[in-house]
Amino acid sequence: MPSREALRRYLREAQGRPGKSEIARHFGLTSEQRPALRELLKALEREGALFQAGRKPQPAGRLPEMAPVEVFGTDADGEPLARPLAWEGGGRAPLVYMRPERPGQPALAPGERVVARLKPIGPGRYEGRTFKRLGMGAAARLLGVYRDGRLQPTDKRARAEWSVAPEDSLDAVDGELVLAEPLPGRPFGLSPARITERLGPMDAPRAVSLLCIHAHRIPDSFDQAALDEAAAAQPVDLTGRTDLRDLPLVTIDGEDARDFDDAVWAEPEGQGWKLVVAIADVAHYVRPGSALDRAAWGRGNSVYFPDRVVPMLPEALSNGLCSLRPGEERGCLFVEMRFDAQGQKQAHRFGRGLMRSAARLTYEEVQATRTPGAPQTAVAAQIEHLYGAFAVLQAARERRGTLDLDLPERRVVMDAEGEVRDVLPRARLDSHRLIEEFMVAANVCAAEELERLRQPCLYRVHDRPSDEKLEALRQFLDSLELDLPAAGELRPRHFAALLDRMRERPEARLLHETVLRAQSQAAYSPENVGHFGLALSRYAHFTSPIRRYADLVVHRALVRGLKLGEDGLQDAEIERLPDTAEHITRTERRAAAAEREALERYLTRHMASRVGSIFAARISGVTRFGLFVTVEENGAGGLVPSSSLPDDQWTYEEAEHRLSGRSTRLAFTLGQAVEVRLAEAVPLTGGLRFQLLEGLAPAPGARRSRVRRAPPKKTASKSKQGAAGRGPERR
Template identity: 80%
Template sequence: MPGEDAAPGPELPSREALRRFLREASGRVGKSEIARHFGLGVEQRPALRALMKALEEEGWVPEAGARPAGGGALPEMVPLEVFGTDADGEPLARPIRWEGRGRPPLVLMRPERPGQPALAPGERILARVKPLGGGRYEGRTFKRIGGGPARILGVYQEGRIQPTDRRQRQEWSVAPADSLGAEPGELVLAEALPGSPLGLRPARVTERLGPLDAPRAVSMLCIHAHRIPEAFPPGALAEAERARPVGAEGREDLRALPLVTIDGEDARDFDDAVWATAEGGGWRVVVAIADVAHYVRPGSALDGAAWERGNSVYFPDRVVPMLPEALSNGLCSLRPGEERGCLFVEMTFDAQGQKTGHRFGRGLMRSLARLTYEQVQASRTAADAALPMAEIDALYGAYAALAAARERRGTLDLDLPERRVLLAGDGMVRDVVPRQRLDSHRLIEEFMVAANVCAAEELERRHQPLLYRVHERPSDEKLEALRQFLEAMELGLPASDRIHPRDFARLLDQVAERPEARLVHETVLRAQSQAEYAPDNAGHFGLALARYAHFTSPIRRYADLVVHRALVRGLKLGEGGLEEAETARLPDTAEHITRTERRAAAAEREAVERYLTLHMASRVGGMFEARISGVTRFGLFVTLTENGAGGLVPSSSLPDDQWTYEEAARRLSGRHTRLSFSLGQPVEVRLAEATPLTGGLVFELLGATPPVPGARRSRIRRGPPKGTPGKPPARGARPR
């Protein structure tokens, strides 16, 4: 009757009922199918949309007809959560929900379309995926479905934000009320706001980080860009401040042993000390490591902060430590003349460098001296009365035996020079130079490798869980690509099924005196698998070792702390050993610290590149000798001989021609000019643009030496750029 309430329609289904329907439905499922199945009317559509949105954020995708995988394979369309980036800065994601066996598969996200903000950790997306093999998938974003607002790092400029990530080409608009008082030229963090798809997207400044041209801005930018935790929780700081020096009780007294630390001039913490002596025709070596496990106990606030960071991160002007300074630079740092707790391994070797025995213990030590690599190296040619020469001579004697054993074993030794950023007193870049690699570096490396092998062997022998450092052989696909590259230089490698590290060593010896030696080193490095942490052993291909663990740097690597705890438990060395709860989560810890290690490496690499761009900004217009280090459809990547700076020669700046990209040969060939550009080819370039905001360098090609030996060097005739005759292309336009 008129005036009476209408009969209520069917109630909305519960979340569980809707999940059950989606799980059991076949074919495409959308809002109409759901409404029809549950008998919902038009007036209930808004509430249904809200319910479906909530399910999307949980990982269910009703409108796409995709359901969480339950049998071990992902559907074509799947909801993902971004959790980090790979070594190249590309996003990594995993399914939001996973009902299959084992760990959820890894999804390598392809780059976003131009103008779209890059995916940030924590974001949730709906993605189309296709399998790559080995439990990995390639993904492309279909749409973003939540996980918090997009995070923006950029420079504020009068109502706009210019992103610092060169992959993000779109600027953001900022209303005065949302600027947080930011000044032009300030580095800011911001979050995206809802807005129209037309024009610049709006954003709100959430944090001001200081001027972009400030001396410490580069490292600050990299810290925030890679989401590296910088501030310690109050609880962790309080625990570190309460820490006290260790006593001698329950420890072996090593204070009379003349242990020394050997580190770089710019080292900020000292976690390993060494000693050696000749004995019975061979050598006895002691490696003592800071006893971090005494101070950082499982389940403590310190442990939680260290696990989250995974490792320390080193920048030219600062370090973001894994542990608070009271420990990392204080009670855990093996300072000369100060008593410190340690875990040590005593190793014996025969005259040929073969290990004949080892033992571990927990001790109390006092470092005799803090030496630098440069001091120790210089002492080999001119004895320094101020240095403990007897100890140094014994260290070199033991090193010679271990190095000979390494040579016989056949390892991969990629001697690529690191770049060292030298800063002036005001924090500005004074120079960027190659970091020297000396025999004193190799000496310490050999002792640390030997100690790490002993740790893995000891824990295996005592049936203790541990985190291995594993490095698998290169994949067949990477080896095939490397062979194609080497064929152009008339070089080769054995068949994939019998490849050994010594094969790479022989290859590098072959090119040692050739001008393209550095490029071959870099290409061989790119062909290798990435090392990682794992609770299951797969050996270490590069070092040609059957088992390997990290034991020698617990101040700066969480993996080493786990190994220390396992040794404490297995050898019954007192408190601070590995606990069962920690053992159960070793697979998660391995995966987590592998990610944090790669995050740190990417941040450190980006910082050096940005400092190098700042250094090069004053040399725009200058001419440089370089080599082609990459060939793509859109241009050439070149690396300067002088300082290792790298940048792009866009195809739009090449002579006007019809260019063919030969992927297998990694070559660009011009149909009319008969010019060709290949990997390793020497070129002369002019620096056209240096952009400190994004860390990018753009070059113009001036001349090139053809890849055929003995051919004449060609000069590149500069004509009008491609596009409208006589008119330059639009700034920032991407070449096709």
């Protein structure tokens, strides 16, 4: 049988809509396999994949006249809201306001999927009418706060509340975060819902991460079988392994790290360097087809919040037998690499070993050894060797010309009770780059070794930017008097040159963000297309099997290819690699969205005490319905709605990323420095609303707003009320 991804690919590329017989002939299926094919096609129909088969490509950023959509909530009038199942445009997928196809048609419930006839009604908005029901997608559920018989959704996109009858309240108390399910609708009034789980007080300090876990449907508990397998695990011995216990390997991680899955060592060798990277041997404990394997595959990866971690593996492994704790013997897979004085790899070899970490170091401790007057210890001497190897690898990277975006990361500082004390930029040290460079080198070796062994590989791929995204980027670069080579000649070093030219200009950070948005998303795939950002022709994740399922697959493939044990990659796993790649790409993006949302909500919680304060900010987005701004101090982002701008007729100039006034001739452009006052912070939804200041005294330390005057335009304008449409949506 073909994998689900292989069948999707065939349907996308097919001319017209192939029938079951044509599909069976293409994949060489027997009559006995027809029932399984029918079940697979039914599953794809529920996803909307069959409807998309053979359809003509649409212009970038547009939906076709008919498309499969999934209902996710209701608007203020109780009408269903939906989003397309497949969206390849940039930014957030368009919003679809579903309308009844005929009077008396049963209402659509959250989670239901339909093929809808679509009609554009404004930027990023469509009206939809049901053509065919496909069934339920993910189980429908609502996340919100219970107050006085009502459920207030935590999703800022869902503006309507739900009613909860006393018998359906599960004895929830006011202000409690709850999960609920929708009930059959009523012709008038609020739609009803039934509470299915109580999650605790919404104002509890740790409620933010709990909310994000449930909002993004991240599994946060293990079944008993997986826990039992983890508890029964035993330490490894030296049988069949290389003895690395006398090698002074060290782990280097963040201060708050609890699991350590990589250790490093280096020494000079002639004019070059010998480098060893040892990685926790998770494959020894998590066997294909086991309860632990099913749990790890389902999660795909660990998810990290400021106050907790949702691990991919139970703590007995993630923080126990698989964690490379100092002074404790641990099984590992290792790669020994040799580089010349220019950082070019001369050789590598993989093995399965037994190691004992010599020290658990933090990035700050490693960095401190480079300061003048630092004590000269055995560990310091080993760190000096690590920096020596790093220097030649870094030089090779610079010659290769990679895309190195400098985007500030933020960390949430919390007190013992879990309250947010501050949100600060995360330091970017050479010690971070050192570990990253060693891990990249090991990952390249893993992909090369699997190709040499003719073993399947789960590549980490990053395609070149799409033509549509490049065109949008070129329009933005024109405003900065910058340019890029033609698409066929484009390389990561061209982006690096742009960023270097803008290093000292105020728009530098905006350029980094815009270049990032222009890139394709990295993904996992059994088919190699290279890694554009790193300028590498082959790349596979090998270095973090405690927290990424992809790395565990690569470990198993190496074990199989090098005949290092009986716990290597199985034939059944190889057959479903396309599905595994698609699944873990999806779970990775789910985790990133949850972590990003948690940070935004913590920021909102922190900013709620500063309503009325004035901040220096920069315009980070321009839309018809207003301006998105980012506070310079801590990266908090929010909306300046068009209704709060000076009274005027505002024209949205998409190519120029500009909103300009017809009468006042004011213009607001992407990257512009402004002053804003925080007007509202809503911790329930994580939303911030700002007011733009013009003509007011600046706050201490804040920059003055530089509102530009727009040149007269002859194009038609829209009023700010008309541009706002049915209400703004945050990107």
